[in-house]
Amino acid sequence: MTTADRPPTRWALAGDGTSGYGRCFGRLVADGTDVDGEARLADSLLARGGRVLDLGSGMGRVAAALAARGHDVVATEPDEALRAQSRATYPDLEVLPHEALALDAEEVGRFDLVVAVGNVMVYLGEGTERAVLSHVRSLLAPGGRVLVGFHPRSGPAGARDYAPDELAEDARSSGLRVDHRFGSYELHPPADDYCVFVLSAAG
Template structure:
């Protein structure tokens, strides 16, 4: 792996286990954890091949798989991937730094129909790697495939920079919403869900 991610440098010891426990508790309580998956499912064809970039505990990938999609999840945190494998043994889950993403070398040579980047992943990658992360992601999606990215607009990664980085790697911004359930975007929104697309 390359430079340490902000998930490592900007969180307290035990953060990964706290995160695992939190989402297991929410799932046990019956919380709705599938909002991101519903959005993706609505914009892709049935049985699509989807990359869950920064898959964390696997909740988004599991919800997509339950809807009939083939999902490959990647996360830099081995503890999160281990918990995701325990909770969702049918998913394909890999440990990897998104700034070095090379899935053909990991036995996944086929391009993806879509990519989802949920859970503030873009604000947790290593500083200065954001454009490279988007470049690597774009290289794994087929032409005309959507890349849907959601993160808090107040978490240190400016939307203007994100838009510039996405454009620089050939991803065209198609839509932006304030939530995963498609509430209208406003400039003062504290969260952004952006639908990018790799042009044909």
């Protein structure tokens, strides 16, 4: 899918409807609230010093937490305001401005873990889910995995509804295998209000 063919992301189309995300997590971080749930699970999926790609890194909290745990992290966030917030909050964290489909394996390399949490999957451009998942698969190192988390329905402003079974089918059609599904980053049983998937390359 060329740049000209890509539809705008749902995040971009939502405009000001998504502005509360950065403010909310900015307050939580400033108050010392624990916001590392995703990072703790991601860390448990990695050997020490693993290579991690954080897709849609937002204000940088997950990428920064993984870097602090000793991992080699590449963060990417297309939203300029969130990149600015990330630079202000985590000045040592470099953040690329790329969308998922714009990442080139020759440029960024391959990864032991790709993280797509915080509703990244429900904010992709319409009809690009399989293309993104297929591209993510191409960025995995041997034995690499993908950590995905999102609200499947009634999510934030501008987000699509994305049934867990549909995500699983899209993953399989993109060369990925569903290894695990949970209802939280603390590994609760599958639930209706939040989905956490661990995926890996099929075959």
